[in-house]
Amino acid sequence: MLDFSLMLEVLPKLWQGVGMTGRLSLLILLLAFVIAVPLAFARNARAPLLNVPAQAYILFFRGTPALIQVFLVYYGAGQFVWVRTSFAWAVLRDPFWCLIIALGLNGAAYSGELFAGAMRNVPAGLVEAARALGLSWYSTMRTVVLPLAIRSALPAYSNEIVLTIKATSLASTITILDLTGMARLEVARTYAPYEVFLAAGLIYLAIILVLTRGLRVLERRWTVTR
Amino acid sequence: MRITRHGMSIAASLAAMIMIFMMTAVSAQERLKLATEGTYPPWNYRDTSGKLVGWDIDIGNAICDRMKVQCEFIAQDWDGIIPGLNAKKYDLIVASMGITAKRKEQVAFSNRYKETISQFVARKGAIKDASPDGLAGKRIGVQRGSIQHDFLIKTYPKSEIVVYDKTTDVELDLLADRVDLMLQNKLTSYSGFFKKPESADYEYVGPDLKGGLLGEGNGIAMRKEDTDLRDRVNKALAEIIADGTYETISKKYFPFKLMGE
Numbered sequence: 145m146l147d148f149s150l151m152l153e154v155l156p157k158l159w160q161g162v163g164m165t166g167r168l169s170l171l172i173l174l175l176a177f178v179i180a181v182p183l184a185f186a187r188n189a190r191a192p193l194l195n196v197p198a199q200a201y202i203l204f205f206r207g208t209p210a211l212i213q214v215f216l217v218y219y220g221a222g223q224f225v226w227v228r229t230s231f232a233w234a235v236l237r238d239p240f241w242c243l244i245i246a247l248g249l250n251g252a253a254y255s256g257e258l259f260a261g262a263m264r265n266v267p268a269g270l271v272e273a274a275r276a277l278g279l280s281w282y283s284t285m286r287t288v289v290l291p292l293a294i295r296s297a298l299p300a301y302s303n304e305i306v307l308t309i310k311a312t313s314l315a316s317t318i319t320i321l322d323l324t325g326m327a328r329l330e331v332a333r334t335y336a337p338y339e340v341f342l343a344a345g346l347i348y349l350a351i352i353l354v355l356t357r358g359l360r361v362l363e364r365r366w367t368v369t370r
Numbered sequence: 371m372r373i374t375r376h377g378m379s380i381a382a383s384l385a386a387m388i389m390i391f392m393m394t395a396v397s398a399q400e401r402l403k404l405a406t407e408g409t410y411p412p413w414n415y416r417d418t419s420g421k422l423v424g425w426d427i428d429i430g431n432a433i434c435d436r437m438k439v440q441c442e443f444i445a446q447d448w449d450g451i452i453p454g455l456n457a458k459k460y461d462l463i464v465a466s467m468g469i470t471a472k473r474k475e476q477v478a479f480s481n482r483y484k485e486t487i488s489q490f491v492a493r494k495g496a497i498k499d500a501s502p503d504g505l506a507g508k509r510i511g512v513q514r515g516s517i518q519h520d521f522l523i524k525t526y527p528k529s530e531i532v533v534y535d536k537t538t539d540v541e542l543d544l545l546a547d548r549v550d551l552m553l554q555n556k557l558t559s560y561s562g563f564f565k566k567p568e569s570a571d572y573e574y575v576g577p578d579l580k581g582g583l584l585g586e587g588n589g590i591a592m593r594k595e596d597t598d599l600r601d602r603v604n605k606a607l608a609e610i611i612a613d614g615t616y617e618t619i620s621k622k623y624f625p626f627k628l629m630g631e
Contacts, residue, residue: 219539222546222548223542319533328514332514332515
């Protein structure tokens with residue numbers, strides 16, 4: 145039967161992992177966003193020199209499992225002596241940064257494709273009208289395309305944020321003690337996977353519930369009233 | 371007709387009884403069936419011809435020689451190996467089985483016939499003192515939930531314990547210098563990690579760690595009611611240890627002692 149007292153007992157331990165999950169999620173989302181914006185422009189560019197690499201990047205990161213990408217960065221990089229002796233090792237030695245790099249690059253592919261699609265969906269007539277009014281390419285983007293694109297991308301991007309938070313649970317496979325890592329540690333100690341994983345799942349659920357509510361408020365505020 | 375049939379069945383029963391009697395008379399020498407897993411090299415496995423071989427088979431046969439019984443090894447899948455013993459399909463399990471409290475509820479064990487030894491591994495010359503104080507602040511890699519993990523938490527509180535899904539993951543990070551040491555079963559690291567060329571620059575450090583949290587070692591299992599058999603196995607085991615047979619057999623497989631003292 146479900147042992148509630150055990151769930152309460154492991155809760156403080158699991159809470160220790162929540163901070164790590166939060167830090168990982170924030171930094172991954174930040175890195176993904178910073179890469180995704182130029183990636184989206186490259187993806188929509190007419191020049192093959194920009195367009196082809198962007199599509200290849202998106203294909204690779206969306207076409208391979210995130211766990212494989214994490215293992216490639218963490219275990220793969222550590223295999224080579226020249227990597228271990230380079231300045232990059234200071235970063236790659238740390239599982240924390242390995243996860244942020246792997247999932248950040250992964251998230252950038254999804255978000256980049258999302259942003260590119262949102263920008264393409266801005267009606268061509270609006271862009272033409274802006275150019276006809278004498279706005280530069282930069283001003284057209286800043287005042288017409290991007291505000292509209294951001295609004296239409298937001299619901300899908302909220303989803304992206306949720307997926308990123310859940311993907312951070314891969315951290316436990318490379319020794320990071322995030323929420324899932326703490327849960328697995330507690331399972332090893334208590335031999336009660338049902339109670340411990342259920343408690344961990346409920347914590348994820350609570351975090352995501354609060355977050356999606358907040359994002360929905362933002363969506364409502366930014367959506368153009370028709 | 372009826373009487374004849376009756377007579378025939380009496381005769382048949384008599385014949386059967388005589389045959390059974392004769393069979394027992396012929397096999398004046400006791401026969402025992404020994405179960406092993408047969409998929410766990412180098413302890414017990416099948417050679418290319420399909421014959422069961424390995425350390426367990428050699429030790430089992432040596433014990434049978436001492437007990438002056440004829441033995442036959444049979445292979446049995448691990449998850450059915452204890453039920454099969456209690457169903458009397460065989461009399462002993464000689465399969466490097468760990469002695470645990472849970473298994474003791476179902477079967478009896480001989481005295482320990484092999485110890486579970488764990489030992490630290492580190493880069494050559496990197497670690498001088500493997501005591502809890504000597505390893506303060508060092509990063510030790512270990513498999514999550516293993517007996518070694520439990521042991522480290524309780525015995526090495528000043529070290530940073532880094533947990534992995536698998537022992538091979540720990541080995542990769544030891545090679546990548548992400549951890550300073552790893553702790554795993556010594557026989558596992560001997561036949562795994564140290565067989566790989568990448569391990570050339572690594573060595574065992576500190577003493578053999580065993581007992582307590584690190585496990586009670588392996589025993590030969592028999593049915594609980596077979597107390598007489600247990601005593602005879604223990605006596606034979608003590609004899610082959612005393613006369614060096616045990617050591618000779620073990621040396622065929624590993625260069626170090628499988629039992630302390």
